[in-house]
Amino acid sequence: MGKIQVLSEQIANRIAAGEVVERPASIVKELVENSLDAKASAITVSILDGGIREIRVTDNGEGIAEEDMPLTILKHATSKIYKLQDLDRIYSMGFRGEALASIAAVSMLSIKSRVRESEAGTELCAKGGKIEHIRQAGLPEGTSVIVENLFYNTPARLKFLKKPGSEAAAISDIVSRLILARPDISLRYTANGKSIYHSPGSGELLDAICAVNGQQMRSQLIPVDYQINQIHVSGYIGAPDFTYKTQKNGSLFINQRYIRSDVIQTAILRAYGERLLRGSFPFYTLHLNMDLSDVDVNVHPNKLTVHFSDENAVEYAVINAVSDALAKQHSPIVSQFQSSERNVSYEQLKMAEELPKPEEVPNLEFDSNFPVQEKPSSEEDWRMPSDSELEEGIEEILRLTAEQQNKGPFEINAPSEISVAAPPKDFSLALEHADQKHTENQPDGWFFYFASSGVLRRYTSVARQ
Template sequence: MSKIKLLDTNTINKIAAGEVVERPSSVVKELVENSIDAGASAITIEIKNGGTTFIRVSDNGKGIERNDIKIAFLSHATSKINDIEDLDNIFSLGFRGEALASIAAVSQIEMITKTHSEEEGTKININGGEIIDFQEWGSVEGTSISVNNLFYNVPARRKFLKKPNIESGYISDIINKIALGHPEVSIKYINNGTTILYTSGNSDLKTVVFSIYGKDNFKKMLDINCKIYEYSLNGLIGKPELSRSNRNYQNLFINGRYIKSNIISNAVEDAYKTRLLTGKFPIYVLNLNIPPSSVDVNVHPTKLEVRFDDEDKIYEFVYNSVLDILNNNILIPEVSIIEEKESRTRSCNVDNIKEEYIQPSIFNNSNLNFQNNKNSIETKKVSNEEDIFFNKSPILKDKTFSKIDQLLNDQKQNNSLKVKEDKEEYISKNLNDNKSDCYSVKNIKEEREPFFNNYKIVGQIFNTYWIVEQNGSIFYIDQHAAHERILFEKYMNNFKNQNIVSQKLLSPEIINISEKEKTILKENKEWLLNFGFEIEIVDKNAAAIKAVPYIFNTPQNSNYFYEILDIISDKNKESVYDTKIHDIATAACKAAVKANDKLSFQETHKMISELLKLENPFNCPHGRPTIIEITKYELEKLFKRIQN
């Protein structure tokens, strides 16, 4: 049996370094964060070979005093906190005092630093944790740290590093995130002698987003700036049309620190729900400022994970802030029918062009067409109820028309009032009647000017898409997607507002529950009863389901009960209704008018009118757009009336 013994200091430092320094990007992150904490307004990062052989971070910060330099490379040496009470009031990005010691233990490091009060700077060289050189050195105010041959003395770690181009990608990603979180700092990133990123440091997040994500993505983002109590949320969120198949473009910062949080990620994605296609995720750059005492950042070695003292409050604030911005903006995708950067070297096949013009033209039968439509162009006085567009033929009344007429003639005042009451109740109950920059008791639809206020229905194409003209743009409305959205909102409001019927079971169903689930059950027993579940705890780890909710003509089972418990545990009670979004969306899809169903102009007017009453008229519940826009400018480019 092996004896227990203490490890030597060198081994301890190398093991500890493995927790902080995972790869070259970890070194860059720690050094850049130290520069920001030092008050730097300009930081330059240089790397070679993916950071495996060379990393240098230079800044114009306060520098380190000569007497503190050697201490700075000792484990748990820091100037940012003094005692345990300071952990509740952390404003700096670093605070543990582990970074410099960990980096020095597994690399060859050189640091040159100078403070404002010193006449000369100081240089120190450390190899594998041992000081090799320490002397005065001429330098400007600030700090420059060079890290060479990372993991040169830990071959087991070095062999697991990726190829230089992959490691460079990791470094680029972390630098982009730091730049997005600190637009007030000018950041210059040089990879193998090539400048990859250079931000101005003018505190304008938009210019940083423009530099990193490009013009096209930047134009599709919305400003968000919300504040209530001690919480504030600011940044940019992407329009629903700007989405990705993963969460790599989601950038979240807490008090300037890049973090990952399921609570906030769920809040943002829930606000986008039914606006995005399945498998798509929103893009955003958000900075949440909260009191340091409300968040624990000392959870993970890399400080990527945090814990909140009131997760429900954080969720509600972020969710309603994002939802409010989405509801108050017109989210119609603008479609470009000509690529802005069209290749000028694209070849054309002249033979094919000539052959195309030989094909029969619609103008060959122009006389016939005009003759057949003679009556349609005669001036005729009609009443408001008469379909002036289809006056040459009677409006057909089939099953499709009766179905949509029945829907569009329904009065939705009760539902609208209920939604408004719910919004007022939330603000007065959860936010204690405190006004904020984002929230208002006013109805959202009253604040947002209708985007169709002087439109003209031009016609229909392919018996599916309606063409609407307004203010120098052409809008195409998908009749199925639009009708589906109307039905979905109606069904969803009915589901939330109805008194759910509870069905008694012939014999109680016994289920196993954990201590955590039992606590949730006790705290929410009355709410579960109103939702239709009658539950009684019968044993230490068992409960009896005596009645279940009867939803959509179907009694629910214990699996649905477990699903609700999980949602209440991780999110909030309102999210329970989202469990039926898919079922409601499917029902709306099946009941909506389909492509090739013929609608009259009168019915289309009604459908557009109902669509405009919704908080989100821009997407069907599956995330497809209901309306797209093509501007007059795009058409004029197509006809060469405007030259690029």
């Protein structure tokens, strides 16, 4: 007799359940996401003993029709995708048709639901993945799922669960992410009868953040709102002096789905740069909205890992979004510069990154006739350069920069003054490369920003014909 045998359905179901049902928190996540897919506007989550004894999720969503109830705990039965192409543009939170089947396989499960059009609801009870009964019942519109005695039939899995307090903390964490994912949903969470979270469902992300972290957060956060091509980044980040010792206080969402991404997390830290002390990490709650076809959520059953079609573009979008928000807080002038450069291509951003770093630029021999301000002997001797001196200096910088970039000869346009809320009083000069598209045939050029005596001027260069 051969050694290879086909596993029984019961064993296969329990093995498969391990991919979806890792612990009580993963059950809460799956059930709340089902409620969101059912277009619920109010969801209640309650647990007993860390969710090991009981998990109850109730919503006011569309409900489950009586004829669909037997299919709810069958593997790969779903109402969310119908054809292979649907996997390329997944709009729902769930789509595998595995959650309820996996939960039912390792618990005592009860599903109570009524659709709006029906006068009576339907109740299903299952134990270890087998349906015990389905019957009609008087129920309110919506769905209530009760999971009891988790892992009662898999002692090895039960043994490796943590203490109820630790499991409850994990549930609190995932519920907080779900609140931040959907600030438009009223979500109430209780543990052992004690209220933990209550998000009002106002639709304002800041209200959701405060529902999770407390009202004191309002004075610590910086808004983020940045659009670059097809990627929109929005949310809130913490001020540079408002930090934590761990990275657990950051939340990322792609198209309202909570995810984890080392790429985005690293991009955020790069944007903060030296503003953060070593060993400190910022608070952030960021939503990225992009075309569904540009992100693949069908990577792992837990749906926390995603793949991007253009990872570099996402990274640049996040870096610029966070940098822009930080600049707006500390320098309204810099933010004005950046706001005019939002709709640029990834190629332009990459080109800017490839410009030579200061330490890579060779020493340049300046013309001895070039006017240079001598080092002042005292503060009284120091003076701001005149406009003519400034223009001569900028022209020389322009010439040298063009040589480094193998560009043709350039000339500088007359400066235009820029009105800002609070221009700097100290001397400052910024040089940026950009695509000039203000006139039809204007080629690549350079922006120069010069601020002095409370006046900000912008210089632009064009190629000499």
